[in-house]
Amino acid sequence: MLKVLLKKDFRRLAKDPLSLLFLLALPLVITLIARSVFSPSAAAQFTVPLAVVDQDNTPLSEFITSTLSNEKMASLFEVRNIPLKEAKQELHDNELAGIFVIPKGFTDQFVNQKPAALKLTTNPSRVISTGILQSTFEILTNLLDGIRELFPEQIAVLSQKNTLDMETVFELGRSAMDKILKEKDLLKFPVTFEKEKGRKKESGSPQNGIILAFLPGIAFMSILFVLSAVFKRQSEELENGMINRILVSPATLNQLLSATLLYSLAMVFLIQIVLWLISIPLFHLQIFHGFLLLKGIVYMSLLATLLNAVLYSLPMKLRTIEAFSSIVIITVCLLSGLLVSPLIMPGGLREMVSSSPFYAPVEIITRAFTGGNFPLITSSDAIFTGSILILLFLSLLLFRSKINRHRAGTV
Amino acid sequence: MIEVKGLSKRFGDIHAVREISFSVKEGEIFGFLGPNGAGKTTSIHMMCGLLTPDSGTIIINGKELRPNSTALRREIGFVPQETALYPELSAVENLRFWGGLYGLKGDKLNQRIDEVLHLVELSSRAHDRVETYSGGMQKRVNLAAGILHNPGLIFMDEPTAGVDPQGRFAILNIVRELAASGKAIIYTTHYMDEAQKLCDRIAVMDFGEILGMGSFEQLRDQVGKGFQIFAKGDFDGPKLAHQLKNDFKGEILHSGRGLLAVVVADAAELGRFVAAMKAHGVNADDLKIKETDLETVFLKLTGRELRD
Numbered sequence: 218m219l220k221v222l223l224k225k226d227f228r229r230l231a232k233d234p235l236s237l238l239f240l241l242a243l244p245l246v247i248t249l250i251a252r253s254v255f256s257p258s259a260a261a262q263f264t265v266p267l268a269v270v271d272q273d274n275t276p277l278s279e280f281i282t283s284t285l286s287n288e289k290m291a292s293l294f295e296v297r298n299i300p301l302k303e304a305k306q307e308l309h310d311n312e313l314a315g316i317f318v319i320p321k322g323f324t325d326q327f328v329n330q331k332p333a334a335l336k337l338t339t340n341p342s343r344v345i346s347t348g349i350l351q352s353t354f355e356i357l358t359n360l361l362d363g364i365r366e367l368f369p370e371q372i373a374v375l376s377q378k379n380t381l382d383m384e385t386v387f388e389l390g391r392s393a394m395d396k397i398l399k400e401k402d403l404l405k406f407p408v409t410f411e412k413e414k415g416r417k418k419e420s421g422s423p424q425n426g427i428i429l430a431f432l433p434g435i436a437f438m439s440i441l442f443v444l445s446a447v448f449k450r451q452s453e454e455l456e457n458g459m460i461n462r463i464l465v466s467p468a469t470l471n472q473l474l475s476a477t478l479l480y481s482l483a484m485v486f487l488i489q490i491v492l493w494l495i496s497i498p499l500f501h502l503q504i505f506h507g508f509l510l511l512k513g514i515v516y517m518s519l520l521a522t523l524l525n526a527v528l529y530s531l532p533m534k535l536r537t538i539e540a541f542s543s544i545v546i547i548t549v550c551l552l553s554g555l556l557v558s559p560l561i562m563p564g565g566l567r568e569m570v571s572s573s574p575f576y577a578p579v580e581i582i583t584r585a586f587t588g589g590n591f592p593l594i595t596s597s598d599a600i601f602t603g604s605i606l607i608l609l610f611l612s613l614l615l616f617r618s619k620i621n622r623h624r625a626g627t628v
Numbered sequence: 629m630i631e632v633k634g635l636s637k638r639f640g641d642i643h644a645v646r647e648i649s650f651s652v653k654e655g656e657i658f659g660f661l662g663p664n665g666a667g668k669t670t671s672i673h674m675m676c677g678l679l680t681p682d683s684g685t686i687i688i689n690g691k692e693l694r695p696n697s698t699a700l701r702r703e704i705g706f707v708p709q710e711t712a713l714y715p716e717l718s719a720v721e722n723l724r725f726w727g728g729l730y731g732l733k734g735d736k737l738n739q740r741i742d743e744v745l746h747l748v749e750l751s752s753r754a755h756d757r758v759e760t761y762s763g764g765m766q767k768r769v770n771l772a773a774g775i776l777h778n779p780g781l782i783f784m785d786e787p788t789a790g791v792d793p794q795g796r797f798a799i800l801n802i803v804r805e806l807a808a809s810g811k812a813i814i815y816t817t818h819y820m821d822e823a824q825k826l827c828d829r830i831a832v833m834d835f836g837e838i839l840g841m842g843s844f845e846q847l848r849d850q851v852g853k854g855f856q857i858f859a860k861g862d863f864d865g866p867k868l869a870h871q872l873k874n875d876f877k878g879e880i881l882h883s884g885r886g887l888l889a890v891v892v893a894d895a896a897e898l899g900r901f902v903a904a905m906k907a908h909g910v911n912a913d914d915l916k917i918k919e920t921d922l923e924t925v926f927l928k929l930t931g932r933e934l935r936d
């Protein structure tokens with residue numbers, strides 16, 4: 218019976234390829250708009266609040282900290298030079314995305330070819346900024362490593378000076394240049410170095426950070442639209458007598474609802490596959506955790522199905538529900554961080570959005586792309602999926618009783 | 629085939645069906661005749677198991693119809709009042725779906741589809757989308773979908789509504805063929821002539837009640853063979869009826885303000901009635917005269933015309 222019902226649904230879908238195309242085009246168009254709007258120049262408006270704590274106070278550490286606040290970097294980081302204690306408090310209050318510490322003795326270790334470490338503390342509630350910070354500092358440490366490897370003499374000069382004046386910098390640059398020109402191998406090395414690191418750099422670039430802040434939300438929105446179309450059609454069939462005719466046959470209401478649910482989920486996955494298959498090469502996204510992506514998609518699908526099942530079970534006329542559902546969809550898009558990323562929301566709203574269940578799948582998917590050490594499965598997963606499945610079941614019962622009420626003539 | 633006893637249904641304050649009882653045999657066409665809102669669709673929905681009756685029993689093939697009698701549903705064919713088909717699918721695809729719901733598949737399903745499409749004379753358009761069909765053609769596919777699984781009992785809710793005379797003729801012939809092959813058919817309509825020509829027995833229905841039931845001849849016997857005269861004009865119906873009482877032999881069916889309906893047995897009485905009316909200042913132009921038929925019965929039973 219399920220097979221017969223589902224076959225009919227897919228045949229109808231295939232018969233109306235334009236509507237299918239439209240459903241698929243919707244997320245794509247939004248994605249393309251997002252790509253053109255968030256060009257690298259637009260990305261400049263997005264800054265990561267970062268505290269820089271220099272405990273070393275040497276010319277090198279000064280050089281590094283000033284690099285972070287120079288003109289080019291200013292478009293990416295909003296640097297604050299504050300004491301560590303204050304910075305920690307601000308991070309806790311979600312005012313900062315990260316704290317960068319140059320520990321005492323760093324320069325000494327660096328110039329004397331000893332293992333040297335910089336410290337980066339990131340804010341776990343700011344997933345995208347964390348991704349940006351991590352990849353930026355990865356580049357920075359790679360760069361410092363490379364400099365130490367290639368220019369030992371120049372580094373030695375650095376260690377003897379107490380201050381770094383213009384003349385010294387110029388002198389260092391000139392001798393480094395001489396070295397590059399004399400030793401051809403050296404020239405090759407940085408080129409291949411660039412190439413190898415190219416992909417990784419790109420995935421963490423601020424542009425993709427922005428795109429990533431929006432892509433999962435777009436995915437969520439497209440799911441909401443598709444599901445609302447499916448549930449709307451079901452309600453139309455209820456009003457125009459199609460469901461009555463099905464229910465005169467040996468098919469039961471439970472079978473009909475199961476088929477609707479399966480069809481909805483199939484549609485959702487279809488949309489997801491198309492969206493991500495196109496987005497990943499389009500935005501040069503790099504998936505760090507395929508599992509997290511899948512988990513986020515499953516969460517989104519469940520939430521969206523739940524939302525629609527509840528909406529269309531409301532004891533209202535179809536037209537009223539449709540009007541109401543657009544309000545709900547926009548609200549949910551806001552709460553999922555789609556319309557405005559929570560990163561740039563004012564304090565109170567940001568917290569509300571970050572803690573809304575609709576933001577959860579968006580965050581999970583973002584993590585799948587930004588990498589980092591996140592647990593793939595958390596203890597709250599069971600609670601989340603469990604409660605959504607229970608609610609979904611309850612809302613399907615609600616939808617079922619609406620159909621029954623309709624048949625009994627009380628709607 | 630089907631036996632209905634004391635079936636009732638209310639929707640809030642509306643008493644849609646009141647205590648209706650009847651039975652229909654194999655090969656019989658049983659008609660529900662009534663105006664809009666009479667309760668025809670509500671009755672059919674209860675008999676199909678779509679609506680739960682407030683009271684009463686429905687027995688099909690000796691078994692009582694209950695909300696979860698899935699097996700019994702195979703015995704029932706349902707042709708709904710509104711065309712319930714998927715417009716973007718072709719006739720064949722629609723029928724494949726409806727047949728599939730009844731467990732038909734493979735060659736058997738294809739063979740049945742060919743048969744019913746041939747019966748409703750749509751074989752040539754079988755693969756076109758239903759949305760490209762005319763209203764009458766859609767009604768015929770709608771009918772085909774209801775009889776595909778070869779049910780013994782078929783409910784047809786106004787299958788000819790909105791269909792032109794030729795189309796209606798075709799549908800009536802299909803219904804006759806189905807009855808001839810032994811199916812019990814319950815047919816609703818508000819076309820009087822259709823009920824008269826097609827149905828073996830007719831239940832005249834209004835405001836949820838069956839007011840009279842029987843073959844056309846039996847029903848007409850309630851008013852007798854003769855003429856029905858319907859007068860409309862600027863007069864006081866009841867007063868005029870009282871004044872005319874001794875001027876002709878006939879039955880006064882109904883009278884009201886500016887309205888008088890009578891039945892007379894023959895042409896001679898008809899002449900006397902017309903003359904008497906003229907004497908009271910009512911013009912012959914204001915009289916509608918025709919042979920007695922179901923409409924006369926309906927007028928007598930309900931006091932109103934079928935299509936008012």
Ligand SMILES: Nc1ncnc2c1ncn2[C@@H]1O[C@H](COP(=O)(O)OP(=O)(O)OP(=O)(O)O)[C@@H](O)[C@H]1O
Nearest residue numbers: 626627639642644663664665666667668669670671
């Ligand atoms: N679902 C419902 N809820 C409330 N009232 C209803 C419902 N269905 C029917 N009714 C009422 O019950 C009465 C009978 O309606 P029904 O549809 O059975 O009439 P019908 O004889 O089929 O009329 P038509 O010729 O217009 O199809 C009407 O007064 C109608 O308003």
Ligand SMILES: [Mg+2]
Nearest residue numbers: 668669709785
């Ligand atoms: Mg009706």
